[in-house]
Each structure stands twice: as structure tokens, then as C-alpha cells.
Amino acid sequence: MDRNSNAYTFIFAVILVAVVASALAFAATQLQPAQAENVKNEKMQNILGTVGIEVSRDSAAVPFDKYIVERIALDSKGQEKTEVNAFEVDLKKELKKDVEEQSFPLYVANVEGAKYYIVPLRGKGLWDAIWGYIALKDDVNTIKGAVFDHKGETPGLGGEITQVWFKKRFDDEKVFDESGNFIGVSVAKGYQGGDNKDDNAVDAISGATITGDGVTDMISERLERYLPYFKNKTNVKVAAN
Template structure:
């Protein structure tokens, strides 16, 4: 039997309202759990930039990871000019862990908020900074731990959204990430050059040196994305290091009240 147009319209409106209400309810119920999962994953990646911490993460529960994070990490936020930022335009506190790096990536570099995570544990200290960029197919990101001398990479943790398995997706592997440990961010003339992943794989050490790491076979475009990501973001933080660390005003002293 044919239904009238009025019936169809009313039925569609009711169905839309009911489904919208259900989706809204599900979102409210799942929202806190999703936020907690994202927070845990972010803190795992930050800790994972420190090789000794990364090795321990696999055997830790979620609560143990969060506890460890609070024990060894403090954080602050800087702007592009290297000035510390503590509140937003509404006067609300800015928390480094809540800064959305992907959303900031869409803004001009001069308008971005740049979180800094300070690691201190068992006599080891490091500055950990986030990075974000574009791989072959989609977004890539990571965290880079830098020694207090501001010249040496302690470790990295990389992730991606859609790189090719067995090729560009290898940036998440220990094999690739370990290549960055101990690499230098400055050349012999004291100029910032970042760390570059070279083309091809199994390159002789003589082709690498202090500022380059071996590449990934068949993943040149992903490697180029990683190179650009590191050069850009580590470059953005130079003003912060110049103003807050090299000047002597910065310190690695832990202040757990800020965490």
C-alpha cells in the first residue's frame, strides 16, 4: 500500500531524531573512555622516545604507565618565538598534554602551540618534543627526545595513519627508530641541520655520519616525509631552547605540581 507523502516525511523526521539521540547518547557514554585511551596512548609515545622507558612499557599496565609518566615527566608550552604560554585567550590554563598537535599543524607555524616534555629519571634527562607531518598516504607523527646538550638525539618514537605495510610503515619498528639514537642535530660548523634519513638501505656508514641515518628500501617518499617533519618541528623549537635553556634560564628540575 502506498503511503502518503506526509507519512513518509513524518516517519523520516522521527527516525532521524531517534537515531540522532541514540548516537548522541553513545558518544556521551563512550567519550570519557575514548579520551582516556587517547591520553594513555599519547603518554606511551612520549615515554617511548626514551629507549630505557620504551623497553619497560610492554610489561606495564595502563595504570602503571600513567603513574610512571607522572613520576618522570613535567611539561610546559611555548609559542613559535620561544616564549612560555600558560593560558589561552580566555585565561584558561594550557596543559601541554592537551595540545592537539594535528590541529595545530593546520595553522601557520607562527600561530602554533608547541608542547615541551621534560624527562628526568635515574640520572638521565631529556627534552621530548612532538613532531607532525605528511607521509606517502596520510599523516605521520612522533616524539623526539633530545639530550640536555640540545645536540644529541636520545631516541624517537614514530607512528603513522596509513603508510604501506612492510615499507613506509616500518617507521614504527624498533629497527628504524634505533637508528636515530646518538645522532647529532648540528653540523661541524654549529649549524642546525636536523637528522636526515638517506635514500636506499644498507648504506655504508661512511655515507651517513653524525647527521644521517640509513633509509628504508622502497619507502623514499615516507622517508622524505619524516625528514621534513623533523627538520620543521625541531627547527620550530630552536627559539625555545635559545631563550629558555641556552640562556641559562631553563632547568630540568622536576616540578610535579605542574603535572
């Protein structure tokens, strides 16, 4: 058959695309369980990481069940939604809904008698989604720990938000200011505060300003949604407004 004829070109293209597509579809379905397992275990590992329990990804399931005593899904008014499985809530989908319809997952950890509230975060970085988890001590003001992750930030720049030295900066930071107004924690460029833990700010990463701003926005936007729930807790100093 003439290799330059239209018919040959057409048939070649159809066969090539069919072969490639089925090969990829086959590979994707074969690898999918292993990938989903990685994602699930990593989620448990990240949640545990915020309260200072470091486990390897593969062995996260057992300590997760041990330390995470409650998994609650809340509505926008702070009421529990009993019909929703908090661990299965996909923030990516939730964020596309109206605030009133979203579910807000909350994990309660009990580590050697101390109670922590772990809030999942999700927002926008420079290129794509960023997300993370932030654990608050039971005054719901002091941060116990945080972890961050991203889909497509530049390795070495915005991608550095996953690093230990960056997340350590959030330890013991406060999310309320001194008069009790909710602020969050801002990732500040040219930060001069040193080890000051009461200024609601941490030092940013050079070359990653927009990713840092994304972290700031994500923390304040997400945590604010949980204020109605925390207001019902007596030991929380939430401003009157």
C-alpha cells in the first residue's frame, strides 16, 4: 500500500491511537489500586505528622486509628453532619460547592492525654492546588503543627513548602491576635520577627512569594469556616463579633 495515500495515513493513525489508548488504559487500571493506596496512606501520615507522630507511609493506618479518636464532618454552621464520612470528604470537590453546602472535615486527636483539632486545608499556589493539614491545641489558638503539600509548585522554590524546616516555622504560632480576633498565620516576605510566636506571621521562602501567599490565604479561609464550631467550645477565646 502506498505510504503517502490518504487511506494509509488514516488507517495508520486510527490503529496507532487505538493501540496507544488501550495500552495506557490498561496500565492506568492496573496501577490504580497501588496509587490510591499511596494517596490514602499519605493522607493518614500527614494528619499524624501535624500532631508530632512521625510514621512511615506504609505503616500509617494502625497509629492513625489509635490516635485519631474522632472524625467529624461539619456544615457551615458548625453542626455535625452524621451522614458524611469525614475521611472520605474530598476538599477539591467541596471547594467547588457553595459554602452552605460544603462539608468541613475535622479530626480530633488524642496524644497522651492532650487533645488536638486537625483541620484539612486546600487552596491555590502559583501553578496549581496546594493543600495541607494544621493541628490546633485545645485552646484552638496555638498551632501544634502543620504539613503542606502541592500538586505543581516549582521544585526548589514553591515546592519547598513541603519541607520540614518550613512547616516547623508554624509550630506554636497563634491564629488569633491579642484582642481575640481571628487572623490566621501569614507567610510574610522579609519577615523580621525572628522567633516571635505571637505576631501571626512566619518567614516566607525566597522565590516563592505567590505560593506563600497561597498558604496564607488557605489557612485563614479554611480555619475561619470552623469558627462556628469552635465558638461552642467553652475554652476558646473567639472574638464577640
